[in-house]
Amino acid sequence: MATPHNAPDRALEDQIDQWRSYLRRRQAIQSVDVAELEDHLREQIDTLSSAGLSTDEAFLVAVKRIGDLNALSREFAREHSDRLWKQLVDAPADAGDAPARSRTDAAVAIGLAVAAGVAVKAPALFGLPMTDGNESFYVRHASLFVLPMLTGYFVWKRKIAAGTLRWLGAAFVAALVFANVYPLAPMGALQMLTALHLPIALWLAVGVAYAAERWNQVAGRMDFIRFSGELFIYYALIAFGGGVFTGFLLMLFKIIGIDAEPFVQTWLIPCGAAGAVVVASWLVEAKQSVIENMAPVLTRLFTPLFATLLVAFLATLLFTGRGINMERDMLLAFDGLLVIVLGLLLYAISARDPRAPAGPFDVMQVVLVVSALLADAVALWAIGARISEYGFSPNRVAVLGMNIILLVNLAWSAVVYIRFLRGQGPFAVLERWQTNYLPVYSVWATVVVIVFPVVFGFR
Amino acid sequence: MEINKDLIAASSTPIVLAILAEEDSYGYAILMRVRELSKGQMEWTDGMLYPVLHRLERLGHVTARWENSETGRKRKYYRITTAGKAQLAEEQRQWQAVNATLKGIWSSLSITLAPIAAPHAAFTLEAA
Numbered sequence: 001m002a003t004p005h006n007a008p009d010r011a012l013e014d015q016i017d018q019w020r021s022y023l024r025r026r027q028a029i030q031s032v033d034v035a036e037l038e039d040h041l042r043e044q045i046d047t048l049s050s051a052g053l054s055t056d057e058a059f060l061v062a063v064k065r066i067g068d069l070n071a072l073s074r075e076f077a078r079e080h081s082d083r084l085w086k087q088l089v090d091a092p093a094d095a096g097d098a099p100a101r102s103r104t105d106a107a108v109a110i111g112l113a114v115a116a117g118v119a120v121k122a123p124a125l126f127g128l129p130m131t132d133g134n135e136s137f138y139v140r141h142a143s144l145f146v147l148p149m150l151t152g153y154f155v156w157k158r159k160i161a162a163g164t165l166r167w168l169g170a171a172f173v174a175a176l177v178f179a180n181v182y183p184l185a186p187m188g189a190l191q192m193l194t195a196l197h198l199p200i201a202l203w204l205a206v207g208v209a210y211a212a213e214r215w216n217q218v219a220g221r222m223d224f225i226r227f228s229g230e231l232f233i234y235y236a237l238i239a240f241g242g243g244v245f246t247g248f249l250l251m252l253f254k255i256i257g258i259d260a261e262p263f264v265q266t267w268l269i270p271c272g273a274a275g276a277v278v279v280a281s282w283l284v285e286a287k288q289s290v291i292e293n294m295a296p297v298l299t300r301l302f303t304p305l306f307a308t309l310l311v312a313f314l315a316t317l318l319f320t321g322r323g324i325n326m327e328r329d330m331l332l333a334f335d336g337l338l339v340i341v342l343g344l345l346l347y348a349i350s351a352r353d354p355r356a357p358a359g360p361f362d363v364m365q366v367v368l369v370v371s372a373l374l375a376d377a378v379a380l381w382a383i384g385a386r387i388s389e390y391g392f393s394p395n396r397v398a399v400l401g402m403n404i405i406l407l408v409n410l411a412w413s414a415v416v417y418i419r420f421l422r423g424q425g426p427f428a429v430l431e432r433w434q435t436n437y438l439p440v441y442s443v444w445a446t447v448v449v450i451v452f453p454v455v456f457g458f459r
Numbered sequence: 460m461e462i463n464k465d466l467i468a469a470s471s472t473p474i475v476l477a478i479l480a481e482e483d484s485y486g487y488a489i490l491m492r493v494r495e496l497s498k499g500q501m502e503w504t505d506g507m508l509y510p511v512l513h514r515l516e517r518l519g520h521v522t523a524r525w526e527n528s529e530t531g532r533k534r535k536y537y538r539i540t541t542a543g544k545a546q547l548a549e550e551q552r553q554w555q556a557v558n559a560t561l562k563g564i565w566s567s568l569s570i571t572l573a574p575i576a577a578p579h580a581a582f583t584l585e586a587a
Contacts, residue, residue: 032535033509033513035533035535036486036509036535037506037509039485039486039487039528039532039533039534039535040486040487040505040506040509042530042532043487043530044487044505046530065504065505066504066505066506067504067505067506067507068504069506071504071507072504072506072507072510075506075507075510076509076510076513078510079510079513079514079517080513
């Protein structure tokens with residue numbers, strides 16, 4: 001009897017490989033089923049070739065006997081309808097070492113999440129309990145409780161080289177130094193600015209660890225943008241669930257006369273919020289190829305809405321000639337608006353095939369970006385005349401600086417996007433622009449943390 | 460002979476359970492046994508057996524395990540469970556009822572059927 005597995009037939013193995021990978025693409029047929037069907041196919045081939053067929057013919061006949069793969073896939077889908085809903089946490093018991101690896105992954109992630117929670121509580125051991133009077137300490141160090149753990153997760157996962165590791169370590173040490181070295185007024189404006197900008201500055205370190213050796217490539221940084229968006233969504237979902245959980249916890253202990261509020265305030269929320277960052281990151285990593293990305297879906301939903309809103313705002317402004325009643329603090333709201341528009345643009349880019357030709361959605365994006373630019377220009381113009389009489393407080397300079405950084409990004413994006421729409425340049429230019437711009441945010445945040453206190457005299 | 464899909468689907472459960480009641484087996488061998496027992500009358504599309512096996516597994520009529528076969532490949536073997544044997548008995552009862560009814564119909568009613576094998580020779584089933 002001809003036994004192909006004793007003397008492996010290269011051509012046959014290739015054909016079977018092809019057939020297998022074709023079958024694997026069917027969502028309803030999992031790899032255990034593929035293995036079962038492959039065993040069937042091989043036995044059929046063995047039988048047929050021992051009956052005198054060439055392996056080629058035997059393969060064709062065997063494949064034919066397995067039947068139409070579309071019909072088969074439908075049959076599998078009917079029997080395993082749950083498989084059409086991609087499951088995440090309950091990882092399929094696939095062949096190979098994949099489950100073991102994902103278990104280790106989960107263990108490391110949960111370990112680091114616990115470590116982040118412990119880090120939050122550790123200062124209490126050294127006489128800095130989470131009570132009134134110590135807010136300043138906790139606010140300044142908030143990002144340092146979490147981001148080193150998150151970076152550590154990617155350092156472990158990506159096996160970061162020692163050279164890069166030293167830089168990452170240096171970044172966190174520098175962050176620790178600058179969070180403490182200046183004699184800033186507790187909970188003053190400069191200290192709040194430091195607390196807000198430190199995570200933005202350090203997010204770059206997370207990115208370097210996340211993308212590892214691919215940080216130099218557009219694709220690597222783009223993956224980090226995708227990761228950040230998904231992380232935000234997962235974190236928001238976990239936070240929502242955490243809120244519900246907390247509500248029930250308070251309610252249940254209240255009915256037996258115990259006030260759980262102090263526990264919630266000093267343990268559950270701080271530790272939970274810190275640990276959830278690592279857990280959410282692990283979930284994003286684990287599911288990236290399993291579940292559709294959410295950020296681009298939300299982008300599709302909200303791009304038309306925001307574009308309509310901004311166009312309506314500008315048109316009303318233009319036709320009614322209404323004056324602009326711009327409070328000086330409103331520029332912050334416009335920063336927020338630009339961040340949202342930038343987010344919509346980024347996640348549309350991240351999900352777009354750069355080779356696809358321009359379509360109606362691209363026009364919508366350009367309308368969105370241009371109208372946001374105009375709205376922001378109006379706001380800047382309204383505030384610009386009076387900004388000097390208000391004086392340059394640290395807050396105002398920080399807000400203005402962020403606005404200008406976003407404005408520059410969006411303005412050049414609009415130029416590149418319009419060129420693409422007119423067929424004068426490839427879409428990849430926009431992708432490159434956005435990914436190259438990433439360090440700018442961190443550099444600005446670093447300036448706010450390091451330079452502002454000096455310039456504004458440690459207020 | 461082509462047997463219609465619904466009949467194949469309906470009869471697959473008792474056939475597979477009966478074969479597994481003989482001894483533990485795996486997909487390919489089950490198909491071979493079906494072919495042998497039906498003398499080639501039942502032609503299943505090979506792949507379609509597997510969703511059936513998975514359904515029986517889900518219902519608890521059979522259990523499955525992966526084992527190394529004599530060829531060295533991993534192979535999924537199925538074994539009938541007690542519930543599966545009870546189901547087989549139940550199926551057997553129902554099919555015997557259907558079979559008996561049909562037998563009665565073929566023999567006691569006077570109907571004219573289109574010929575099966577010989578197109579020009581119409582024949583009539585007379586009352587016994």
